[in-house]
Amino acid sequence: MDRFLIRGGKPLHGDITIGGAKNAALAIMPCALLTSETLTLKNMPQIVDIKTMCDLIHQHGLDINIDSKDPHRYSFKGEITNTEAPYNIVSKMRASVLVLGPLLARCGKARVSLPGGCAIGTRPVNLHLEALTALGAEIEIDSGYINATAPKGLTGTRFVFPFVSVGATENTIMAATLAKGRTELLNAAREPEICDLVDCLIAMGAKIQGRGTSHLIIDGVDSLHGAEHSVLFDRIECGTYACAAGITGGELRLIGAKIEYLGSVLHALEECGVEVFQEDNAIRVRRTGSLRGIDIMTEAYPGFPTDMQAQFMALLSISEGASMITETIFENRFMHVPELNRMGARINVHGSSAIIRGVHSLSGAPVMATDLRASFSLILAGLAAAGETSLNRVYHLDRGYEAVEKKLAACGANIERIKS
């Protein structure tokens, strides 16, 4: 298991290129199952989760080509020869369940392993199944698998999500593109990654109205065709590096990022003392004075994203005064707190809220990554801390961040991957 060795205390200065959004790419790749023509995706991040989704789609029968001149350009083409998504792949990555809607819509059947929970929560998929059932699927759970059939095909429906779910919205949109008639989705998630999925589907010939709103109208078509689509930049990677500029007291240019997608992360950065400006094709972030404590509550977009919660926890741990972070999306997303406290932070958790009392400085320590974003919060703490931090279980980070150590080192960080 690789680990990172970080010697903190250096303000970061320089340029970091922000890659394609993991969460957009993972939702868009299963669209390849909706057509027999070629789907080409550009600006794909080079991360382990993308490799896992490729493995899954390939075992469904599609060929995947990564451009030899551009490793961020992927083409998918072929016929579906297998409608089962096996446990050994789905258990690696929950987004695997996003093949369910496309397989069902295209083949009238799918057998997909239940993903199960993960370090941040139990994460059931009941809403995915309820929405697909409303579209006419017959679903039963058998031996840890979702067995879904649509003997008469899927039929448009009106479905109100009882609460906002990114994955359930994505699965249902994809299934509805090939259903007979009109589907109306209310209280749908409206994250930028969902807009990106909708853009790709429209490029493939889907008929979708309401992009960017919680009320989507999808008129089913007989078939979808191939398309070329460039994946949206990763707003979470962007926010993460903005926190790196903030916590080290440096200045970074985040190339390829756009301020309008940051939602309330922009406001949170500015409120705690990190300046953010849009330049031509980049966002410039810098900290000029001291950091100030703020209160944050995670919410569906455009609210503050749960995927930025751990990184802000690190930032707020050295901000003046007290802060409170309330996590409303996942029930177990404070695993980074004891590790940050081992580095000198003063954080107490009370139910779904964490109170952070800002300290002057953190000190390096051996720490353990527990999930993707928690891992980066410990890197951020390590970059600001005095002394050496050794971060174990870096494989969590490799799921979702491309070339972390190269991007940080190019801006002056002292960070090294120790291979084992």
Ligand SMILES: CC(=O)N[C@H]1[C@@H](OP(=O)(O)OP(=O)(O)OC[C@H]2O[C@@H](n3ccc(=O)[nH]c3=O)[C@H](O)[C@@H]2O)O[C@H](CO)[C@@H](O)[C@@H]1O
């Ligand atoms: C690959 C991907 O895009 N992952 C993102 C996606 O995850 P994901 O799509 O899994 O997240 P959801 O929006 O579905 O989950 C939101 C909440 O709803 C619950 N829930 C969800 C579905 C369901 O059928 N039943 C149910 O109870 C979940 O347990 C969670 O508490 O959105 C999350 C919320 O922004 C992000 O943190 C993840 O990074």
Ligand SMILES: C=C(OP(=O)(O)O)C(=O)O
């Ligand atoms: C929770 C995340 O991803 P996933 O839904 O793939 O676990 C994340 O990106 O922070």
